[in-house]
Amino acid sequence: MKEQVGQRFARLATDAVVRRPALWPVFRPLVRRQFDRLAPVWAEMRSPDASASFLAALDRVDMPVQRALDVGTGTGLGALEIAKRFPDAEIVGVDVSAAMLEKARKLAPGIEFVEGDASALPFGDGEFDLLTHLNMIPFLDETARVLRPGGWTVYAFSAGPQTPIYVAPDRMRRELERRGFTDFAEITAGRGNAVLARRGEGV
Numbered sequence: 001m002k003e004q005v006g007q008r009f010a011r012l013a014t015d016a017v018v019r020r021p022a023l024w025p026v027f028r029p030l031v032r033r034q035f036d037r038l039a040p041v042w043a044e045m046r047s048p049d050a051s052a053s054f055l056a057a058l059d060r061v062d063m064p065v066q067r068a069l070d071v072g073t074g075t076g077l078g079a080l081e082i083a084k085r086f087p088d089a090e091i092v093g094v095d096v097s098a099a100m101l102e103k104a105r106k107l108a109p110g111i112e113f114v115e116g117d118a119s120a121l122p123f124g125d126g127e128f129d130l131l132t133h134l135n136m137i138p139f140l141d142e143t144a145r146v147l148r149p150g151g152w153t154v155y156a157f158s159a160g161p162q163t164p165i166y167v168a169p170d171r172m173r174r175e176l177e178r179r180g181f182t183d184f185a186e187i188t189a190g191r192g193n194a195v196l197a198r199r200g201e202g203v
């Protein structure tokens, strides 16, 4: 019951923040508390195919990656998958939940984890070649800002429309297009789906 309420809240927060990013400060303390509470059990809760669509999207990133950021990294699952696909890349994971990051640092000791908010990322413009999101509320203006022109972004949802934090592909595409993204691909793998897009060169 408590879990279902938490999942409904996650979906509500996602819908509201994609529609009106200015609402995020209302949800922020509640979301952070929710994930601080889930941190001790999060890694064990993940199903074995949780990264399938994320991995399928990474496979289609056809450029060298020097610096990548996994946004809403939680216990670092996505960051670890990037490290496997791009072993020479410098990888950073960012999250608002200190408890999640504490776990991530133990599970992925070679990766840098930074406490920070995706609505105001603590990074400079165009710093990253790749920005990934696995089951994460999209903050699209910040994605466009910290990604270099021509860089790729991935939004993956482990259980497709059943994922508590979920945005449908056509909505993702509209939001990304408004910010000058191109080269969309919609990917399905396992129970999940992902959207892959590239930041326009002239944007």
Ligand SMILES: C[S@@+](CC[C@H](N)C(=O)[O-])C[C@H]1O[C@@H](n2cnc3c(N)ncnc32)[C@H](O)[C@@H]1O
Pocket: 031, 032, 035, 036, 046, 071, 072, 073, 074, 075, 076, 077, 078, 094, 095, 096, 097, 100, 116, 117, 118, 119, 133, 134, 135, 136, 137, 165
């Ligand atoms: C559903 S969990 C996904 C964690 C991980 N990506 C995975 O799939 O295992 C969502 C994560 O995003 C984080 N998060 C939510 N909103 C955030 C924000 N605005 N900035 C940074 N992290 C955020 C939460 O703390 C949580 O760790």
